[in-house]
Amino acid sequence: MEKVVLAFSGGLDTTVCVKLLEEEYDYEVITACVDVGQPREELEKSQNSADTINTSKHYIIDARDEFANEYISRGIKANAEYEGYPLSTALARPLIAQKIIEIAEKEGATAIAHGCTGKGNDQFRFEAIIRSMSDFKVIAPIRELNLTRTEEMDYAKDHGLPLPSDKLYSIDENMWGRSIEGDVLEDPKNIPPEDIYEWTKSLQDAKDEPELVSVEFEEGVPIAINGEMMKLTDLIWKANEIGGENGIGRVDTIENRMIGLKSRENYEVPGAKLLIAAHQALEELVLTKDELRFAEYMSTLYADLVYNALWQEPLREDLDQAIDSMQSRVSGKVVMRLYKGSIMPVSRESDFSLHSIEQITFEDKETDQREVEGMIKYHGLQAANYQKLNR
Ligand code: ARG
Secondary structure, three states: OOEEEEEOOOOHHHHHHHHHHHHOOOOEEEEEEEEOOOOHHHHHHHHHHHHHHOOOEEEEEEOHHHHHHHHHHHHHHOOOOEOOEOOHHHHHHHHHHHHHHHHHHHHOOOEEEOOOOOOOOHHHHHHHHHHHHOOOEEEOHHHHOOOOHHHHHHHHHHOOOOOOOOOOOEEEEEOOEEEEEOHHHHOOOOOOOHHHOOOOOOOOOOOOOOEEEEEEEEOOEEEEEOOEEOOHHHHHHHHHHHHHHOOOOEEEEEEEOOOOOEEEEEEEOHHHHHHHHHHHHHHHHHOOHHHHHHHHHHHHHHHHHHHOOOOOOHHHHHHHHHHHHHHOOOOEEEEEEEEOOEEEEEEEEOOOOOOOHHHHOOOOOOOOHHHHHHHHHHOOHHHHHHHHHHO
16 A cells, blocks of 8 residues: 655644545555644644544654754744744745655655645645655645535544544644634634634733843844843743733734635734844844845745745745845844833844944034035935926
8 A cells, every 4th residue: 555644733634634545545644743843732632633543653753943943043034024924834834844755755655645725825835845855746635625624524523533622713833823713713804702812911911010021142043032041942932931921922914825815814923023023123233224125125025935835946045145144243132121012122232233322422522513514415416406497
């Protein structure tokens, strides 16, 4: 029997896929769950349901540090957000696909399967990597059989599959954020029920006192939080915790999906919002005006590529090089003030600061104010000529 490796989370889609791949496609199914920092209970759940469904083999691959160091760090350096969403799911997909390819090679499988539906972006992201980095056949049972969520539920019940949870939401989580879709959230008119949130406090429950958080960066990457040095994976979780306590990072947006659909999306991204805001605050101190304008442009390009399943596009690699070159001076410390969902830089310092207190102070005698007169006289020369004509 030919083997297929299925990217498996233990959620409804991938649970149903196991049985479909066995019964409708005639494969021996190997499941693999790539750990990109989803909550530990999620991993246990995936292990338990793999045991219950009795897949031929189940892998759990720890890719947490690789996700933080090779993917999220690039997201931070680029300030990458797509329509206000820090790309938590989008950044993880290329890595998950890569890990699944490695297992498929090791297992001598002939195909790779995923549980994406035919409406979302993740099918593009998985398949773009699988097709460009391997020759495996790709199977997408939910899309190929055009199943609805209710049909999947019925199929799971009929086949005695463990129903993942009573919740109707489709949730995707990793250390960079949590995405909640489906059910009542589908109608943009409906106010999200409080129970969709797990990482962030509501504004009324958030801390009543403002909290100061310091973040230190080295070449654009955070290395310490509140004076404590730690590896990026741990630092991200710390940032999630602190941000979440202060009601930071809830996003409720109408997102423009790849196939053109508008989709109401809810995210919890406390750490991402905190770290990107701190990173931007430091950039303002150390980069020139022209660099900042260009960084903003690169940021948009970068986020669009990541969102649009083009991680393997050479332009992404080119941008990474340009960004890294600029980030060589983005080292220093920022203090952010968090208070009930708001986030504000209140202190910044760096050895690479382009700000000069000697030059800007009103007490300065060194910069001769009179010398600026000539500059003013000729500023806007063409506009002045145009207005003269009008007169
Ligand atoms: N809209 C987000 C993206 O395309 C999240 C998709 C996955 N979310 C989910 N709940 N299944 O990156």
